Amino acid sequence: MTHHRLKNTTYGVIETICGCMYSGKTEELIRQIKRCEFAKQKYQVFKPQIDKRYSETEVSSHNQDRIPSIVINEPNEVYQHLKHNTRVVGIDEAQFFEKGIVDVITKLANHGRRVLVAGLDTDWQGLPFGSMPEILAVSDIIHKQYAVCMVCGDAATRTQRLVNSQEDILVGSFNIYEARCREHFDPQLSLRRKFEDQQELNL
Ligand code: ADP
Ligand code: TMP
Ligand code: MG
Secondary structure: OOOOOOOOOOEEEEEEEEOOOOOOHHHHHHHHHHHHHHOOOOOOEEEEEEOOOOOOOOEEOOOOEEEOOOOOOOOHHHHOOOOOOOOOEEOOOHHOOOOOHHHHHHHHHOOOEEEEEEEEEOOOOOOOOOHHHHHHOOEEEEEEOEOOOOOOOEEEEEEOOOOOOOOOOOOOOOOOOEEEOOOOOOOHHHHHOHHHHHHHOOO
16 A cells, blocks of 8 residues: 655545455554554544444454544544644544545545545445445545455455345444355345344354
């Protein structure tokens, strides 16, 4: 991933890391944030209240990598916490934020910050997720990550929901979702799956 030096620059940059679940978005976000320590750049990381899977306060990968984060409900809350000397702003699970997130990250970048955004690009139906299409549209740099298809081992770009739910937001990880390639992604599977099947499969 490109490394940006922001010293002496007025404008920042929006870098977005996208892909399906398990594609390593959070790991990459954490890796980039840890590099900031070597560059002696102050950073702050935010995540939406909704994601409490592994930790209430930390950004945490499926592999248990973690860094402290500030939990917010609304995108505008970033400003309440933002320190004047913060050069890098990380945001995980960006798909869960409402559209106001686009304005917030744009302003941060216009005021010289490097904004590192990580988010799920498509939902359980394979459709663009939440604010991600707009975030991708205003990004300067986009990194698309791939997971491994749990059916065939090819590169996975989709997130297969394994349980019966039609909710757009259903927080979870293993047992609820797995990574799949385009060929093996089946959005109807979640609709077909009955409660009894779920019990049988111990899901
Ligand atoms: P994301 O934030 O994109 O969901 P994470 O960075 O939290 O992903 O986790 C990535 C890790 O998930 C990988 O390093 C790997 O250990 C684990 N993992 C579990 N299932 C898969 C899969 N199908 N393909 C790739 N990695 C997987
Ligand atoms: P991840 O990309 O870091 O693995 O996290 C994605 C989160 O999004 C996880 O909590 C599951 C959730 N999710 C939904 O709420 N709806 C969906 O349609 C999908 C695919 C995931
Ligand atoms: Mg993640």
